[in-house]
Amino acid sequence: ISRKRWIEIACATPARMFGLYPRKGTITPGADADIVLYDPNTTQVHSAATHHMAVDYSCYEGRETTGKVHTVLSRGRVVIEDGHYLGSAGHGRFLKRDTCQYLR
Incomplete structure (x- = not known):
C-alpha cells in the first residue's frame, strides 16, 4: 500500500473512529x-x-x-x-x- 494510505489506515481513521480527529491523526498546527x-x-x-x-x-x-x-x-x-x-x-x-x- 502507498505511504499515504498507510497513514490513513494507521492514524487518521482510528482518530476519526474514536472521536479524536483532528486533535489526533494529523500533523497540523494545534494537533496533539x-x-x-x-x-x-x-x-x-x-x-x-x-x-x-x-x-x-x-x-x-x-x-x-x-x-x-x-x-x-x-x-x-x-x-x-x-x-x-x-x-x-x-x-x-x-x-x-x-x-x-x-x-x-
Missing part, C-alpha cells in the same frame, strides 16, 4: 500529534523483555517481523529512541473523546 519514525526494512524479534509494558509476557514472543519503530515523539519530546523509553510520568494528557465521526 505523536510522531513515529518507522523503518520498514529492519527486522526484529518480539520479546516481553524488550516491551515497554507492565506485563511479563508477549503473545508474539520469539516472532520475527519486518519493520520497527525507531523514534517516537510525543508533544515535541522524544519518548522512545533506539528501543529505550525516555518519557516521564505525567507527560501524557487526557483528551476527551467525541462521537465517532462515521456515526454522525
Whole structure:
C-alpha cells in the first residue's frame, strides 16, 4: 500500500473512529500529534523483555517481523529512541473523546 494510505489506515481513521480527529491523526498546527519514525526494512524479534509494558509476557514472543519503530515523539519530546523509553510520568494528557465521526 502507498505511504499515504498507510497513514490513513494507521492514524487518521482510528482518530476519526474514536472521536479524536483532528486533535489526533494529523500533523497540523494545534494537533496533539505523536510522531513515529518507522523503518520498514529492519527486522526484529518480539520479546516481553524488550516491551515497554507492565506485563511479563508477549503473545508474539520469539516472532520475527519486518519493520520497527525507531523514534517516537510525543508533544515535541522524544519518548522512545533506539528501543529505550525516555518519557516521564505525567507527560501524557487526557483528551476527551467525541462521537465517532462515521456515526454522525
